Structures are given as C-alpha cells and as structure tokens.
Amino acid sequence: MTLKIGVIGTGAIGREHIRRITNNLSGGRITAVTDVNQEAAKAVVEQFGLDAVVYPDDRTLIASEQVDAILVTSWGPAHQASVMAGIEAAKYVFCEKPLATTAEGCRSIVDAEIKFGRRLVQVGFMRRYDNGYIQLKEAIDSNYIGEPLMIRCAHRNPSVDEGYTTDMAITDTLIHEIDVLHWLINDDYSSVQVTYPKKTRHASSHLRDPQLVTLETAKGIVISAEIFVNCKYGYDIQCEVIGEEGIVKLPEVASITYRKEAKLGVHLLMDWKQRFLDAYDRELQDFIDSIRKHGQPQGPTSWDGYIAAVTADACVKAQESGHRETIVFGEKPELYRDYEVSFHRV
Amino acid sequence: MTLKIGVIGTGAIGREHIRRITNNLSGGRITAVTDVNQEAAKAVVEQFGLDAVVYPDDRTLIASEQVDAILVTSWGPAHQASVMAGIEAAKYVFCEKPLATTAEGCRSIVDAEIKFGRRLVQVGFMRRYDNGYIQLKEAIDSNYIGEPLMIRCAHRNPSVDEGYTTDMAITDTLIHEIDVLHWLINDDYSSVQVTYPKKTRHASSHLRDPQLVTLETAKGIVISAEIFVNCKYGYDIQCEVIGEEGIVKLPEVASITYRKEAKLGVHLLMDWKQRFLDAYDRELQDFIDSIRKHGQPQGPTSWDGYIAAVTADACVKAQESGHRETIVFGEKPELYRDYEVSFHRV
Amino acid sequence: MTLKIGVIGTGAIGREHIRRITNNLSGGRITAVTDVNQEAAKAVVEQFGLDAVVYPDDRTLIASEQVDAILVTSWGPAHQASVMAGIEAAKYVFCEKPLATTAEGCRSIVDAEIKFGRRLVQVGFMRRYDNGYIQLKEAIDSNYIGEPLMIRCAHRNPSVDEGYTTDMAITDTLIHEIDVLHWLINDDYSSVQVTYPKKTRHASSHLRDPQLVTLETAKGIVISAEIFVNCKYGYDIQCEVIGEEGIVKLPEVASITYRKEAKLGVHLLMDWKQRFLDAYDRELQDFIDSIRKHGQPQGPTSWDGYIAAVTADACVKAQESGHRETIVFGEKPELYRDYEVSFHRV
Amino acid sequence: MTLKIGVIGTGAIGREHIRRITNNLSGGRITAVTDVNQEAAKAVVEQFGLDAVVYPDDRTLIASEQVDAILVTSWGPAHQASVMAGIEAAKYVFCEKPLATTAEGCRSIVDAEIKFGRRLVQVGFMRRYDNGYIQLKEAIDSNYIGEPLMIRCAHRNPSVDEGYTTDMAITDTLIHEIDVLHWLINDDYSSVQVTYPKKTRHASSHLRDPQLVTLETAKGIVISAEIFVNCKYGYDIQCEVIGEEGIVKLPEVASITYRKEAKLGVHLLMDWKQRFLDAYDRELQDFIDSIRKHGQPQGPTSWDGYIAAVTADACVKAQESGHRETIVFGEKPELYRDYEVSFHRV
Structure with missing residues (x-):
C-alpha cells in the first residue's frame, strides 16, 4: 500500500523531497501540500504534475484522510507545532532538522510521543544513511578496531555568506556530526570545550572561523571536531575513528x-x-519502507533530536565561556532504547 | 502514468529486476510475469506481493493490454524470439545481454526496429550507468584529456566454476568492456588480437586464463584489455584512458x-x-523515465547489441587463430545516429 | 678537508652514527671515541675498522687535536657537560636530544655559545631533514596554503615497554613534534593543554595512553597533537597543516x-x-657539509634545544594540572635569528 | 681502503657522478679524469676541487697506478673500447648504458671478462637500486603474489626534442624496463611485438608516439609496456606485476x-x-662497497648489458616489421649465474 504523504513547507528542501519521492x-x-505562501504550494503541484491537494495550513493538511505521513520542511521555528499536531493526529512525521529550536521544545515532542506510546517521528539526520558512515558503524560494531578511543573529524565548507554567525557553526554545521557521532559510537556526550585557532582572513568580521570543538563522552571517548566554513578549497567531510586495535x-x-x-x-x-545525495534518498526510502513494513519509522528518533538540541546548547555555551561545559540529558526513555538501524552495505 | 511491465523469465536476474522495480x-x-517454469513465476508473484498476472508464455504476455514494456530476462537463446515478438507488438523491450546469441540474430532485431521506425529496445549494458564510467565519459567528451590514444583496462574475478570456457572470457566477461568502451570513446572497433600470458595454476585444465585482448578502433585507439577470471584476490574492474593531454x-x-x-x-x-548495484538501478530507472518522458528508451540500443555480438565473434576468432582479426559492422543506420546518453554526475 | 669527528658514547645511537659517517x-x-665502558669503545673501533683513538673520557677526547667536532651520543644526563666542554674548547658539537635534561641546562649552553660568538652546536632533531617535512615547509614558506591556522598531527607507536611513563609521552615522543612544528610554521608556542581520551587496554597500568595535546602559538595557530604509543597497528607519523587557502x-x-x-x-x-633513516643521514651530512663550507652548522640550534626543553616542561605540567599552561621563552637571542635551513627537494 | 676512481668522459653524467662520489x-x-675536450676535464677538476690528474686519453688514465676503477661516461660509441681496455688492465669498470652500441660489442666484452675469469664490470642500470623496484623484487622472490603471469608498465616523459626518433623509444627509453624487468622476474625474453596506437599531436612528424611493446618470456610471462614520450603531464614510471595470488x-x-x-x-x-636520484647514489655506493668488500662488483653485469642489447635489437626489428620477433641469447655463461643482488629494504 502506497504511503500518502503531505508536505508542510514547499521551499527548496521541501521541493527536493517532493522530487525525490515522486521520481526516484x-x-x-505526495497527496497534499501546504505552505505559508499558497501560490508557491500550488506552483509545486503543477511543477511536478502531482495529484495532490493544496491545503491552507498544516492543521487542515494533517487532518486530511489523504495524509498518512507528513514531511515537515517549513522554516525551523515552525517545526515544533507541526510535529506536535502530527503526533496528536497519530500521523507519521518526517521532520527536517531542527526537530524544535529549543531543547525544551524537543523534550515536549519526546513526551508527546511517549504518551502516544509508539514511534511516529523520524528526524532528518541523513548522514546515518551515508554508505561511508554505515561502513564505519559496521566496523565499530563488529569490533574491527576494538574499543573506540578517539574520533578526529572535520566539517569544511568553501565559504558561507555574511549572515552566518559563530553559533551557526554549531547549530547549522556541527549539528550533523553531533547526531551521527553518538550513533556511531553508541555513547552519550558528557562535556564540550571550544578552542578558536587563528582566524582565516576569509571569514566575515563577526565570525570565528575555524573552530575546534572537543567533545567527551560518558565512556571517555574524546572527539576532536574541526569546523571550518571558509576553507576555500572544497566541501569536505572527514571522520576517523581511532580504536584500541586500529583505525x-x-x-x-x-x-x-x-x-x-x-x-x-x-x-x-x-x-x-x-555530498549526501544518496543518503537523502535512502533516509526517505527507509522512512517509507519502515512504516509500510513495521508500522513505524526506524531512523533517527525524537530523542536523537533532543540529544542534538541539548548538545548544541552546551557547545554554544562553551563557545562563549571558553571553558569545558558539561552535558546532561537525563535517562533515555524506554521507547527509544534498543533502537539500532541496521543497514547492509551496498 | 505508471509504466506497466511484463517480465519474461523469473530466474535470478528476473527476480532481481522485479525487486528493484517494486521496492527501489x-x-x-510489474503487471505480468511468465516463465517456462510456471510454478516459479507464480512463486515470484507471491514473494513480492505483486498485483500481476502469470501468463503461460511470452506471446500471451506480450499481447496483454496490461503490458506496456517487457523485460527479457530468460536464458540467452530465448531472447531473440521474445524481443522480435515485442517489436511486432510495438511494446518497449528491455533485454538482458545478449540481445541474441548470434550477430545475425542481433541484425534481424535491428532491422525489425528500423522497419518499425522508432526505438523500442534497450539492451542491459549497465556499465554506462556507473558513476565512474560516466565521469570518464564526461572527461573525454569535455576534452579534458585531449584525444584518447589508448585504453588500458582489466576485468578480474576471484574465480569461476569448472563450466567456464575460454570463449566465455569474451562472451560473458569482456562483453561488458566491449560495450562500454566504444561508447566511452565514441568510436568503432576495427581489429582484435588475443595473447595468452602464462596460465594461472588456479584455472581449470581447459581454460586459458589470463588473456590479453588488444582491440584497435577506426581512429587508431588501441585498447589493451586484460581478462583474468581466477585472480583470487577480488572482483576488480580497472579502466584507464590515456589521452594527448592527460589520463x-x-x-x-x-x-x-x-x-x-x-x-x-x-x-x-x-x-x-x-559492484554495479547503483548502475542496475539507474539503467532501469532510465528505461522507465525515458519512455514516460520521451516515448522511447535512450539507453544502449539494438545496434549496440549488434556491435557487441560482431565484436565478440571476432574476439573468439582471434582467440583461436592467434592472429589479428578485422571487425566490420557496416554503416550505422540512421535510427541509431546521434544517440548520446547524457547523464549528470551524481 | 675531511672533518675529524670524536664520538662520546658508543651505545646504539653512537654506533649507528659511526656506521653512517664511515660507510654512507x-x-x-671518526678519529676518536670514548665511552664510560672503555671496552665497548674499543670494540667499536674494531667493529668498523676505524683509524681512531680510544680516549678515557670526554674531556681528553675534546682536547685532542685530532678532533674538530664531537658527537654527543652518551646518555641524556651526561650531554650538558660534554656540550659545555666542547664549546669551551671551540669544537663543533652535534648533540643528540636532549641538549640538556633541564631548561636551565639548555639555557646555560645557549649562553655559552652566545659568549663564544658563533654557532658551534647542532641538536639531533632529524625530522627537519625528512623529505616530507621539507616539502611541507616549502609549501608553507611559498604561501601555497596561505597563512597556517591549525596543525593536526599524530605520533603513534605499536607499543612501548613497561618502563615508559606518562611524561615520556612528552619528553621522548612528542619532543620531535615540538621541535619540528615550530620550525615548520616559524612561530613560538604560547600555551598547552593536555586531554586524556579513554585509555587503551594495551597500556600498562601506570600509563595514560593515548593523549591529546593542544598547543597554541603566538600567532594563534592551534596544534592538535595525538600521542598514542600502544596503537598496535604500526609506527605512524601524521602531520596535516591547515591554511587559509588549502591543506x-x-x-x-x-x-x-x-x-x-x-x-x-x-x-x-x-x-x-x-621511518627517518634518510633524515638521519641527511642531518649528519648537513652538519659535516655546513662546517666544511661555512665554518658553522646550520641545523637545529642550541636555542631550538632550549625551546624544546621549556615546551616539554610546560607540557608535563599541563599533563598534571589538566589546565592550560602558558609557555614563555624570553626573547630569541641575536645569534639565532634569521636562521633558516633551506633544503631543496630531492 | 679508499677506491681510486678515474672518470672517462666529463660531460653531464660524468660530472654528476663525480659530484656524487665526492660529496655524497x-x-x-676521484683521482683521475679525461675527456676528448681536455679543457672540460680540467674545468671539472677545478669545479669540484679534486685532487685528480687530467689524462690525455682513456688508455693513459686506465694505465695509471692511481686508478683502481674507471667510470665510463663518455658518449655511447666510445664505451666499448674503454671497457675492453679496462678489462685488459684488470681495472674495475662502471660503464653507463649502453655497454656497447651493438650486441656483438657487448658479447665481446662478456667474452673478455670470462677470459679474465672474474667480474670487473658493472653496467649503469640504476633502477635495480630504486627502493620501489627492490620492494617489487622482494615481493616476487618471497612468493607474495605467487608466480608472475603478466607485467603492465609505462614509461612516460612530458616531451622529447625534435632529434628523438622512433627507435630511441627502445634504445633510450624502454632500455631501462628491458633491464629491470628480466631481473625482476628472473626470466629471459623470448619474443616481442610492437603496436602503434593513435599518434599524439604533440609528437614530431617522424616519431611514432605512443608505442605499445608486448614482450614474452621463456616462462610465458607477458609484459605490456607502454612508451609515451610526449605525454605532457609528467615523468611517470609505472610497473604492476600480476601474479597468481595477487598484484x-x-x-x-x-x-x-x-x-x-x-x-x-x-x-x-x-x-x-x-626520479631516480637515490638509485643513482645507491648503484655507485654499491659498486664501491662491493669492490672494497668482495673484490668485485655485484650490480648489473656485462651479460645484462648484452641481454639489453639483443633485446633492444629485436624490439627495433619488431617496430619495423609489425610482427612478432623472436629473441635469442644463447646460454648464460657460468660466470654470470647465481648472481642475485640482495638488498634490504630501507
């Protein structure tokens, strides 16, 4: 049975996902779309030749019987309300990052889902679906390198525009490492410290760039993450896991x-x-397949969205303080334990 | 509008394509299936939960109004008859290699398609859809390395079974290079010579392994192709194009x-x-998309199938003679000129 | 004119240098040797067929007219006295690391050399003679990557023996990075902090391993140096310099x-x-050639030995405190300014 | 005891070897030099500050008691006479390639050396001293890849000047592969065929470039060697040995x-x-060391020079005929059997 999907937000990322679901x-x-700009929503229906209804807002779209699942691809501040409404209506939710703009907002989604009693929500952290990260995960899980001790990674962009601020190095850039790394090593962050190397002349006056973020985990693994968003030479994602027996x-x-x-x-x-075209395809295909086969998504959870938000808050605090800041999540709720996405290498 | 596809032959490759079309x-x-083993065909319908009719033979399947296109995935000797019947019925045809077991058979398909007046047939040479070969093609077409002068390539398998014979190094193994290389350099083969290096102890008594095949093209490009099907260490496809300005x-x-x-x-x-999982997905998606958008496939043509057959015949002759054998195709028919699959890099 | 060399200390490294000078x-x-174990010194003369006198101690060897230059390859605590005696006697000195076991000791050598008024001493930091580091230096000096902003490096050994202590990760292992990196970026260290990742099960009970050392320089360059001396998989020296325009x-x-x-x-x-066989050859050849051509060595100076000692002290302090420790050298004396070893790539 | 060396021919390569022996x-x-241009010879003595006598010709130089060994670095046609004179005078001979300009000339040197009864001559095939080839040799000799079956190699230069002719692709360029490859696989060439791919526009009108040379050995190993002397992009030496168990x-x-x-x-x-700076150093150091330790050189022999000459003749014949040409050496003389240079990896 085909999953009927309603899209909330028909901006660039929304249109990209519509194209993906429709063509790939x-x-x-796609059975329903909405956008604060109704004309934009209508244009998308025409552009892709969709057999889809344009709804005036997220509530009416979510209420439609023609909608099994929603894609939340509106701007960040609107995510939380749409996701909460989706859960209340017992609809499946694929929400682009951030799940909510505050840790409290994420936590309220987690609580709503727990109250509902079953997973409905998947957060759009696509790196877990990247073939390279999957291979790293398999290597770690199979004990190929023994216990992980350190991770050294880098997230580099050729350049960013003037509007990019120092905290966005965390909330827009490092956020992907924050999610994928704790999944990779199956561990929780416990503290973070930020160091600012010499600033590149290519950064705008208000931006600290590059940055070095040192995260520690409950088991003592140290992650040294470089963020460098005006590196000039390319978009480059590096990740190296150093274990007791190898790398x-x-x-x-x-x-x-x-x-x-x-x-x-x-x-x-x-x-x-x-960089992650295949991963985007695979995360959405997995969302669709998991619901069709198992009645719930198996990708990144609301709890993962909450972890990302709490960790990002601590990172931003560490950016400002210059000190090591502790990170506390509280206990992982029953609903989110023992989740492990198991992919097989392509 | 969804393309309704009938599958002729539900062996391993047939089932793989059914899974692909259905799930990926x-x-x-898939609206129709048939197999000489009717039970096998029925089992496939059940296995994939298809809403598909099981037909007693290829003719009745082809005749069905529920079939827009056929996938010919039966055993090689049966291909030609199914493809010819498909053309007569004006159905689209995706035919696994070989298009026919003889060059004459391929030629008669070409002639039937020319008579029909429009392309219906795509041959299952998937390498043209591999991201690596596409990048090579783009580099050559954009004159990045100047005029190609030589190609050095290798096709290596860890091992083959006892039934694999010396000529199969051409017809089963090199056949993929034969197709992809003339597409890559947009040139025609003119002669071939085969040299046998020292035989590996891992080859069966009747098998010459490895082999070195030297193909020349109309423009004078020399292709040195190694076939080594008991190389032990891995499945390894190498291809290097040496041009006037670079490699x-x-x-x-x-x-x-x-x-x-x-x-x-x-x-x-x-x-x-x-090795070519993505390429298999992409060749079939392209077959479906091209028909839906343009009313005809744009992948490898019947003429390409004919070229492969003629070239393979000459290679086998050269295996036996030890001499340089010439390769002659006749002029490329109007219908197949100016075909160029244009992919954009992922 | 051949440089007449006296060797003080005929242990493993002494014999290795004797072999090098004699055969390569x-x-x-080699005209003179001495060792606290006189029999050992005599055995070396015989082993290499040297035409060399065995002296009873460093003072008599240094005093010999048959000695233009001394190689100090005794155990560390004896270095300072031999080097001082060499300077007093106006002999050239090649001293293996450490120049002295304390920063004060190094400083007194610096002062003695300044008083003498000309360079006599070269310290055995051989990495500056490694072809890879030389290429890095050339790339930085030619502005190929713009201003350096960060360095990420690693020093990994398969294993160390039970006697290896946590501070030796600095004084025996990182000491080579301490020397080569400030030369590479032509900058002075200003602070250091040490972080301990999860400990490998392969380290002895008293040893912290791995360690992450974060050094900052006067210009703000941040160096993230991993020390991992029980990494199991190999001896591995990594160094990556991240600049404004490239890496x-x-x-x-x-x-x-x-x-x-x-x-x-x-x-x-x-x-x-x-790992550094060629660099060892080249450092000694350069010592010999520079003296013969220019009347003084041009390799790592006494001041470099002093810098290494001060920096190592701060690193050890940071190991113990867990805090960022500042590093202060005082002004670079006139004698050591504008030294730049200029190699040409092999 | 220092080996006293006389240099016959003080052109570029002669001066380079003088520099090497004197400084590295x-x-x-160097105790003696001569050149047809006596002024050039004198200039070299001055340039390097040699304590060497300038002789009027090779005969007088060879006769000198101050000469233990000669370096023959004159132009090719003069090599044979100097080498013969050296053997007659029982002097050690290091002769740059070619040993003689004809196979007969090489053979007469071989015969003279056999008559003398001990090895005196080393031919300047330096690739055997390259660390990469040494590693290949070790891998083959230790059976790491099983029996070698094929070799694929390439010898590419960015460009050559107008005077470079088609046969020089063999005698000046491939000659190095001819020597190093039979040493690598410890086998004799038995036939050769040459194919001409499409010609690059960067070659002069009279030059066939690139060329593909297919050599076969007594054991049946097939070597596919590409020569491309106007490849534009770089000087590039490739060599891949394909064995029964790996590559x-x-x-x-x-x-x-x-x-x-x-x-x-x-x-x-x-x-x-x-490209081969280290190998040049090592071949001459080995020449000196072997004579000092063993009383004879252990590098490439006169017989190797003869093999190179015979093989090159057959290659040139194959260039002209377009056919497979056989290569015959006669039996390897007793004097040259069981020679195996054994290096240890640096």
Whole structure:
C-alpha cells in the first residue's frame, strides 16, 4: 500500500523531497501540500504534475484522510507545532532538522510521543544513511578496531555568506556530526570545550572561523571536531575513528583519478548538496519502507533530536565561556532504547 | 502514468529486476510475469506481493493490454524470439545481454526496429550507468584529456566454476568492456588480437586464463584489455584512458580506509553482484523515465547489441587463430545516429 | 678537508652514527671515541675498522687535536657537560636530544655559545631533514596554503615497554613534534593543554595512553597533537597543516601497493628506526657539509634545544594540572635569528 | 681502503657522478679524469676541487697506478673500447648504458671478462637500486603474489626534442624496463611485438608516439609496456606485476598531499632526473662497497648489458616489421649465474 504523504513547507528542501519521492523512490506518493505562501504550494503541484491537494495550513493538511505521513520542511521555528499536531493526529512525521529550536521544545515532542506510546517521528539526520558512515558503524560494531578511543573529524565548507554567525557553526554545521557521532559510537556526550585557532582572513568580521570543538563522552571517548566554513578549497567531510586495535576512516568521495599538468589527483566537491545525495534518498526510502513494513519509522528518533538540541546548547555555551561545559540529558526513555538501524552495505 | 511491465523469465536476474522495480524505483509496476517454469513465476508473484498476472508464455504476455514494456530476462537463446515478438507488438523491450546469441540474430532485431521506425529496445549494458564510467565519459567528451590514444583496462574475478570456457572470457566477461568502451570513446572497433600470458595454476585444465585482448578502433585507439577470471584476490574492474593531454582512471570502489595490523588499505569486493548495484538501478530507472518522458528508451540500443555480438565473434576468432582479426559492422543506420546518453554526475 | 669527528658514547645511537659517517656519508671521519665502558669503545673501533683513538673520557677526547667536532651520543644526563666542554674548547658539537635534561641546562649552553660568538652546536632533531617535512615547509614558506591556522598531527607507536611513563609521552615522543612544528610554521608556542581520551587496554597500568595535546602559538595557530604509543597497528607519523587557502599533509611512507586477499593497500612500518633513516643521514651530512663550507652548522640550534626543553616542561605540567599552561621563552637571542635551513627537494 | 676512481668522459653524467662520489658517497675518490675536450676535464677538476690528474686519453688514465676503477661516461660509441681496455688492465669498470652500441660489442666484452675469469664490470642500470623496484623484487622472490603471469608498465616523459626518433623509444627509453624487468622476474625474453596506437599531436612528424611493446618470456610471462614520450603531464614510471595470488605495483613518488582549489592530489615530477636520484647514489655506493668488500662488483653485469642489447635489437626489428620477433641469447655463461643482488629494504 502506497504511503500518502503531505508536505508542510514547499521551499527548496521541501521541493527536493517532493522530487525525490515522486521520481526516484518507491512506495510513497505526495497527496497534499501546504505552505505559508499558497501560490508557491500550488506552483509545486503543477511543477511536478502531482495529484495532490493544496491545503491552507498544516492543521487542515494533517487532518486530511489523504495524509498518512507528513514531511515537515517549513522554516525551523515552525517545526515544533507541526510535529506536535502530527503526533496528536497519530500521523507519521518526517521532520527536517531542527526537530524544535529549543531543547525544551524537543523534550515536549519526546513526551508527546511517549504518551502516544509508539514511534511516529523520524528526524532528518541523513548522514546515518551515508554508505561511508554505515561502513564505519559496521566496523565499530563488529569490533574491527576494538574499543573506540578517539574520533578526529572535520566539517569544511568553501565559504558561507555574511549572515552566518559563530553559533551557526554549531547549530547549522556541527549539528550533523553531533547526531551521527553518538550513533556511531553508541555513547552519550558528557562535556564540550571550544578552542578558536587563528582566524582565516576569509571569514566575515563577526565570525570565528575555524573552530575546534572537543567533545567527551560518558565512556571517555574524546572527539576532536574541526569546523571550518571558509576553507576555500572544497566541501569536505572527514571522520576517523581511532580504536584500541586500529583505525577506520571515511572514504573520499569516489571520483575519477586524473594525471594532468604535473598533478595526480581527484576533483573535490564544492557544493555540499552533492555530498549526501544518496543518503537523502535512502533516509526517505527507509522512512517509507519502515512504516509500510513495521508500522513505524526506524531512523533517527525524537530523542536523537533532543540529544542534538541539548548538545548544541552546551557547545554554544562553551563557545562563549571558553571553558569545558558539561552535558546532561537525563535517562533515555524506554521507547527509544534498543533502537539500532541496521543497514547492509551496498 | 505508471509504466506497466511484463517480465519474461523469473530466474535470478528476473527476480532481481522485479525487486528493484517494486521496492527501489519509481514510475514502473510489474503487471505480468511468465516463465517456462510456471510454478516459479507464480512463486515470484507471491514473494513480492505483486498485483500481476502469470501468463503461460511470452506471446500471451506480450499481447496483454496490461503490458506496456517487457523485460527479457530468460536464458540467452530465448531472447531473440521474445524481443522480435515485442517489436511486432510495438511494446518497449528491455533485454538482458545478449540481445541474441548470434550477430545475425542481433541484425534481424535491428532491422525489425528500423522497419518499425522508432526505438523500442534497450539492451542491459549497465556499465554506462556507473558513476565512474560516466565521469570518464564526461572527461573525454569535455576534452579534458585531449584525444584518447589508448585504453588500458582489466576485468578480474576471484574465480569461476569448472563450466567456464575460454570463449566465455569474451562472451560473458569482456562483453561488458566491449560495450562500454566504444561508447566511452565514441568510436568503432576495427581489429582484435588475443595473447595468452602464462596460465594461472588456479584455472581449470581447459581454460586459458589470463588473456590479453588488444582491440584497435577506426581512429587508431588501441585498447589493451586484460581478462583474468581466477585472480583470487577480488572482483576488480580497472579502466584507464590515456589521452594527448592527460589520463583519467576509474575510481576504486569507495570503502573506508583502515589502519590495522601493519597495513593501510581498503577492502575489495569479492562478489561481482555488489559492484554495479547503483548502475542496475539507474539503467532501469532510465528505461522507465525515458519512455514516460520521451516515448522511447535512450539507453544502449539494438545496434549496440549488434556491435557487441560482431565484436565478440571476432574476439573468439582471434582467440583461436592467434592472429589479428578485422571487425566490420557496416554503416550505422540512421535510427541509431546521434544517440548520446547524457547523464549528470551524481 | 675531511672533518675529524670524536664520538662520546658508543651505545646504539653512537654506533649507528659511526656506521653512517664511515660507510654512507662523505667528508667526515671518526678519529676518536670514548665511552664510560672503555671496552665497548674499543670494540667499536674494531667493529668498523676505524683509524681512531680510544680516549678515557670526554674531556681528553675534546682536547685532542685530532678532533674538530664531537658527537654527543652518551646518555641524556651526561650531554650538558660534554656540550659545555666542547664549546669551551671551540669544537663543533652535534648533540643528540636532549641538549640538556633541564631548561636551565639548555639555557646555560645557549649562553655559552652566545659568549663564544658563533654557532658551534647542532641538536639531533632529524625530522627537519625528512623529505616530507621539507616539502611541507616549502609549501608553507611559498604561501601555497596561505597563512597556517591549525596543525593536526599524530605520533603513534605499536607499543612501548613497561618502563615508559606518562611524561615520556612528552619528553621522548612528542619532543620531535615540538621541535619540528615550530620550525615548520616559524612561530613560538604560547600555551598547552593536555586531554586524556579513554585509555587503551594495551597500556600498562601506570600509563595514560593515548593523549591529546593542544598547543597554541603566538600567532594563534592551534596544534592538535595525538600521542598514542600502544596503537598496535604500526609506527605512524601524521602531520596535516591547515591554511587559509588549502591543506598540505605528510605523505605515507612510499611502499608498493598490493592487491591480495580482498584487500588493496600498503604495508606500514612497525619499527620506528626505519621511518627517518634518510633524515638521519641527511642531518649528519648537513652538519659535516655546513662546517666544511661555512665554518658553522646550520641545523637545529642550541636555542631550538632550549625551546624544546621549556615546551616539554610546560607540557608535563599541563599533563598534571589538566589546565592550560602558558609557555614563555624570553626573547630569541641575536645569534639565532634569521636562521633558516633551506633544503631543496630531492 | 679508499677506491681510486678515474672518470672517462666529463660531460653531464660524468660530472654528476663525480659530484656524487665526492660529496655524497663514502669510500671512493676521484683521482683521475679525461675527456676528448681536455679543457672540460680540467674545468671539472677545478669545479669540484679534486685532487685528480687530467689524462690525455682513456688508455693513459686506465694505465695509471692511481686508478683502481674507471667510470665510463663518455658518449655511447666510445664505451666499448674503454671497457675492453679496462678489462685488459684488470681495472674495475662502471660503464653507463649502453655497454656497447651493438650486441656483438657487448658479447665481446662478456667474452673478455670470462677470459679474465672474474667480474670487473658493472653496467649503469640504476633502477635495480630504486627502493620501489627492490620492494617489487622482494615481493616476487618471497612468493607474495605467487608466480608472475603478466607485467603492465609505462614509461612516460612530458616531451622529447625534435632529434628523438622512433627507435630511441627502445634504445633510450624502454632500455631501462628491458633491464629491470628480466631481473625482476628472473626470466629471459623470448619474443616481442610492437603496436602503434593513435599518434599524439604533440609528437614530431617522424616519431611514432605512443608505442605499445608486448614482450614474452621463456616462462610465458607477458609484459605490456607502454612508451609515451610526449605525454605532457609528467615523468611517470609505472610497473604492476600480476601474479597468481595477487598484484604488486610501484608506489607513486612520495609527495605531500594537498587539498586546494577543489582538488585533492599530489604533484608529479616533470624532470626525469629527479626520479631516480637515490638509485643513482645507491648503484655507485654499491659498486664501491662491493669492490672494497668482495673484490668485485655485484650490480648489473656485462651479460645484462648484452641481454639489453639483443633485446633492444629485436624490439627495433619488431617496430619495423609489425610482427612478432623472436629473441635469442644463447646460454648464460657460468660466470654470470647465481648472481642475485640482495638488498634490504630501507
């Protein structure tokens, strides 16, 4: 049975997911859309030739019998209300990050889901669906490198625009590492410290760039994460896990090797949107498949959204204080225990 | 509008394509199946929960109004008759290799399609849809390496079973290079010579392994292709194009790098089925999409199937003679000119 | 004119340098040796067929007219006295690390050399002579990556013996990074902090391993240095310099690539002694050549030895305190300014 | 005891060897030089500050008691006479390639040496001293890849000048592969065939470039060697040995990795003189050391020079005929059997 999906927010990311579900994936169909800009919503229906109703707002869309699941792709501050409404209506929810703009907001979603008694919500942390991270996860879980002791990673963009602020290095950029790394090592963050290296001349006057974030976990694993959003040379995601018996590292993006003009090498991506295309496809296909097969999503949970929010808050506090800040989550609720997405390598 | 697809032959490859279309891809639906083993066909319908009719034979399936396109995934000797029947019925045809077991058979399909006046047939040469080959193609077409002068490639399997014969190194193994390389350099083969290096002790008594095949093209490009089907260490596809200004080479399969036990490296595939998974998805999605958008497939043509058959015949002749054998195709028919699959890099 | 060299200390490293000067290098000759174990000294003369006098102690050796330069390769606590005596006698001195066991000791050598008025001393920091580091230096100096902002490096050994203590991670291991990195970026350290990740089960009970050392420089460059001396998998020196315009990284040790048993890779060194063989040759050849051509050595100076000692002290203090510790050197004396070893890439 | 060396021919390569022996190596001393241009010879003595006599010709130099060994670095056609004179005078001979310009000339040197009864001559095939080839040799000899079946190699130069002719692709370029490969696999060539791919527009009108040379050995190993002397992009030496159990391949030249301007890679050499610098040092050091320790050189023999000449003749014949040409050496003389240079990896 095809999953009927309503999309709340038809901006860039919303349209991208509509294209994906309509043209690339199997088992889902866009049946409803809404946007604060109703004309934009209508245009999208036309653009993709959708057999979909345009609703005036998220509430009426969520209430529709033609909607089994909602995609929340509106702007961040609107996420929480749509997700809460979705849970109340017992609809499945795929919510782009952030789940809510505050840790409290995330926690209230977690509580609502717990009250409902079953998972409905998946958060759009797509890196867990990236083939490279999946291979790292498999290597760690199979004890290939023994106990993980350290992670060294980097998140680099060629450049950001003037509006990008120092805290966005956490909330917009590092947020992906925050999610994927605790999943990778199956551990909780316990503290964080931020160091500012010499600033690049390519950063705007108000922005600290690069930054070095040192996270520690409950088991004592130390994560050294570099954020460098004006690195000039490319969009580059690095991750190396150092264990007791060996090391595993993300592959470079597969690209033809050239020998030309006294150089041997590969071309790097400049555009972040190219980096996780397959992962975006796979996260949505998994959302659709899991609901169709198991009656609930199995991807990143509301609790993961809450963890990301709490950790990001501590990171921003550490940016400002210069000191080590502790991170406390409270106990993981029963509903979210023993979740483990198990992929098989492609 | 969803493309209604009938599958002729529900063996391993047939089932794989059914799974793909049903679970991974968009825009196509399996509506009909048949197999010489009717029980097998019925089992497949059940296995995948298909809403599909089981037909007693290819003719009745092809005749069905519930069938827009057929997938020919029966055993090789049966392909030609199904494809011809499909063309006569003006149905779209996706035919696994070989298009026909003889060059004459391929030619008669070409002639039937020309008579019909429009492309209906796509041959299952999936490598053209592999991201690595697409990047090579883009590099060549954009003149990144200047005029291609040589290609050095290798097709290596860990092992083959006892039934694998010397000529199968051409018809089952090199056949993929035969197709993808002339597409890559947009040129026609003109001659071939086969050399036998020292035989590996891992080959069966009747098998020459490895083999070195030297193909020349109309423009004078020389292709040195190694076939080594008992190489032991992995399934490994190499391709390097040497041009006037530089060289481009297929990437290794993306895999996490490890440092362990005094070694730095990556794991290689042992199973050929893992190597082109994405390409299989993309060839079928392209078949479906092209028909839905343009009313005809844009992948490898009947003429490409004919070229593969003629070239393979000459290669087998060269295996036996030890001499350089010429390859002659006749002029490329109007219908197949100016075809160029244009992909955009993922 | 051949440089006449006297060796003080004929242990492992002393014999290695004697072998090097006698069999591999040009322009120097071992004319004198001494060791607290006189029999050992005599045995070395015999072993290498040297035309050399065995002296009873360092003072008599230094006083000999047959000695232009001394190699101080005794145990660490004896270095300072031999070096001071060498300076007093106006002999050239090549001293293995440490120059002295205390910062004060190093400073007194610096002062003695300043008083003498010309460089006599070279400290055995061989990494500056490694082809990889030289390439990094050239890239930085030529502004290839713009201003350096961060360095990420690692010093990993497969294992250490029971006697290796936590502070030796600084004084025996990181000491090489301490020297080579400030030379690389032409900057002074200003502070250091040490973090202890989860301890590997392979470390002895009293040893913290791995360790993460974060050094900052006067210009604000942040160096994140991992020390991991029971990493099991190999002897591995990593160094990556992240600049405003790009990144440069040490090459892996050149080794043949293999494809075997489902793996593609290279073998790593397990023995640290193999890693910098060429650099050892080059540092001594440069010592000999510089004296012969310019009348003074041009390699790492007494001041560099002093910097290493002060920095190591601060690192050890930071190991114990857990806090950021400041590093203060005082002004660089006139004698040591504008020194820049300029190598040309091999 | 220092080996007293006389140099016959003070052109570029002669001067380079004089510099090497004088400044880099141990155990040898230039005591005599000669050149058809006596002024050039005198200038060299001055340039390097040699304590050496300038002789009017090779005969007088060879006759000198101050000469233990001669370096023959004159132009090719003069080699044979100097080498013969050296053998007659019982002097050690290091002769740059070619040993003689004809196979007959080489054979007469072989015969003279056999008559003398002990090895005196080493031919300047330096690749056997390259660390990468040594690692390949060790891998093969230790049976790491099982029996070798094929070799795929390439010898590429950025460009050559107008005077470079088609046969020089063999006699000047492939000659190095001819020597090193039969040593690598410990086998004799039995036939050769040459194929001409499409010609690059960068080659002069009279030059076939690139060329593909297919050599077969007595054991049936097939070597596919590409020569491409106007490849534009760099000086690049590739060699891959394919065995029954796996593959080993020369490493790329060790160079720092950069990430810059959307590229990840390393710089390649453009100048061939940079590629084998270490090997040149090591071949001469080995010549000196072997004579001092064992009373005879252990590097490439006169017989190896003869093999290279015979093989090159057959290759040139194959260039012209387009056919497979057989290669016949006659039996290997007693004197040259069981020679195996055994290096230990640096």
